[in-house]
Amino acid sequence: MDFNFTQDELAFRDAVRVFLRDHLPRDLQDKVRQHRRLGKQDYVRWHKIVAAQGWAGGNWPPEYGGAGWSPVRRHIWDEQCALAAAPPLLPFGLNMVGPVIMAFGSEQQKRHYLPRILACDDWWCQGYSEPGAGSDLAALTTSAQRVSAADGDYFIVNGQKTWTTLAQYADMIFCLVRTDPSVRKQEGISFLLIDMHAPGVTVRPILMLDEEHEVNEVFFDNVRVPAANLVGAENKGWTYAKYLLAHERTGIAAVGTCKRELLFLKRLAARQMKNGQSLLADAVFANKVALLEIELMALEVTVLRSVSQDAMHETALQQAALQQASGAASGPAASMLKIKGTEVQQRLSELMLEALGPLGQAFDPAYLAGAAAHSRGAGDEAAPLAAYYFNFRKTSIYGGSNEIQKNIISQTILGL
Ligand SMILES: Cc1cc2nc3c(=O)[nH]c(=O)nc-3n(C[C@H](O)[C@H](O)[C@H](O)COP(=O)(O)OP(=O)(O)OC[C@H]3O[C@@H](n4cnc5c(N)ncnc54)[C@H](O)[C@@H]3O)c2cc1C
Known part of the structure; x- marks a missing residue:
């Protein structure tokens, strides 16, 4: 467009x-x-x-x-x-903890971490969610107790994070931890940078529906974290956590990827036969593809409108992000893009499976991993698509579930 x-x-x-x-x-x-x-x-x-x-x-x-x-x-x-x-x-360093360190970190944190994030010298992961704190994130219970010692202050961290994406590779995790359990739940949270190689950190895999090891549980058992790794002020972590979420706006709808996958879907359907003709020429299937393409075009227009508004109001946007961080709810634009983008992504994966019919049942982990012996060439496009379909069920859950995004829209646009 x-x-x-x-x-x-x-x-x-x-x-x-x-x-x-x-x-x-x-x-x-x-x-x-x-x-x-x-x-x-x-x-x-x-x-x-x-x-x-x-x-x-x-x-x-x-x-x-x-x-x-x-x-x-x-x-x-x-x-x-x-x-x-x-x-x-990956967004964890570049788009998440990096901007938080720039806005709220100490000079030492900026000097040490920012160049390493740019160079990908550290692999970062995000430690927000816990078994009892996902949509209701402020209910988190992982504790960090401050201790003073002759060689400087440090925190002792105990608790568990979950759904931590690619933590099995991580060198560092940015975590929300409870430093004061006696106050309103949002007010006793701090933002800590924790070394994943420190004694007491354990990573345990969670396998997804497609057997992919993409997410993990992370356990902290008396982990000692230098107080210099606290970002900003103690007990102000909720402010920084929301700044991070508000900051991550562009790219959320993955329009470019959807456009590439739409072309793939059309090629796939063009090669499948139904009643002696290409599936893409079948009126019912072509109608489904057309409806999806229209949704994608509308999404692209919305993204472009949002980008051009961002360009016109860049400074205002920065201020809005800071305002959101200091109390107001996240804006509805990111919520709309998240819902529509993930719906289009999931629909694409559904139509790919539908186009394949029984062939879509193939599941070959070795092919997915790229093993040479299982590489059947570009012609065999069916092998990964069942896994792709199952994997993409995640998109309406992560990054704040779509139901929660609908709540935000109903409150901020509809005033409900
Ligand atoms: C693949 C994947 C990767 C992830 N990666 C990370 C990561 O790297 N780091 C991290 O910290 N977290 C990560 N998450 C966690 C993700 O942010 C949470 O799963 C998400 O916020 C939902 O929380 P929950 O799983 O605890 O579900 P819950 O909050 O228990 O929700 C369960 C269901 O109830 C619905 N629900 C809950 N509250 C309401 C409400 N008020 N109104 C209407 N419906 C409601 C939800 O929409 C959902 O359908 C990841 C999740 C997934 C699936």
Whole structure:
């Protein structure tokens, strides 16, 4: 869809395309296109290639080593990467803890962690959710008790986090912990940076529906954390936690990826036969694809509108994020994009399975992992799609469930 990009923005888009053409490794591109699983080395390899170009922190301010991109440039980057089937740059360092450290961290934290995030020297994970605290996050109970010692203050951390994405690879976890149990639940929370290699940290895998090891339980058993790893002020962690959530707005709908997957769905359906003709020519199936494409186009327009508003009101947006962090609820735009984006993603995976019929029942973990002996070439596109379908049930739960997003919309737009 055309957007009124300026000449500068069009030149930037061309530069991104050239960069992707020249630097995106073919094997990584194939893995993404073929819905195979990505491992730690795949993510790190791509991140380091992008970092060498100076674009890992595209939207970070130059003073912290970023490229200072506008929201429009960030959108162009995200979309071109998705269309080219580049692996994602994981958000935990770049888009989550990085901006929190920039806004609220100490000078020492900024000096130490920010360059390492840009270079992907540390793998970060997010320790918010707990078994009894997901939608009601402020109910969290992982405790951090401050202790003074001759060699400086530290916290003793005890408790459990859950659903921690890719914690099995992580060097660091940013955690919400309870430092004061005696006050209102939002007021006794602090934001701590914890070394995953510290004694007392245990990671236990949770296997997803598709047997993917993507999420984990993380246990803290008397883990000693230097007080220098506290971000901002003690008991103000809820403010920083909300800043993080409010900050992560662009890219949430994954429109570029959906456009790539829609083309894939059409190719897939075109090759399946029904009543002697291509499935894509079947009126009932073509109608389903058309409805989905219309939803995707509407979503893209909404994203572009949001990006252009962000571009016009960049400073206001920063202020809004800070305001949200200090009390008001998250805005409804991110909630709308989250709901619609995840619905489109799930529908795409449903129609892929429907197009395949019985072939869609194939499940081959070795193929997903990319084992050479199981590589049947680009023609065999059915193998990963059942796993892809099951894996994508997660999207309406993570990042704040879609029901919670609907609550936000009903309160902030409908005034219910
Ligand atoms: C694949 C995956 C990856 C994740 N990665 C991370 C991560 O890296 N770090 C992290 O901290 N967390 C992570 N999460 C956790 C995620 O944020 C939570 O699962 C999510 O917030 C929902 O919390 P819950 O699972 O405790 O469900 P609950 O809060 O128990 O909700 C259960 C059901 O009740 C509904 N519900 C709850 N409250 C309401 C309400 N008030 N109104 C209407 N409906 C309601 C929910 O929508 C849901 O359907 C991940 C989750 C998944 C599935």
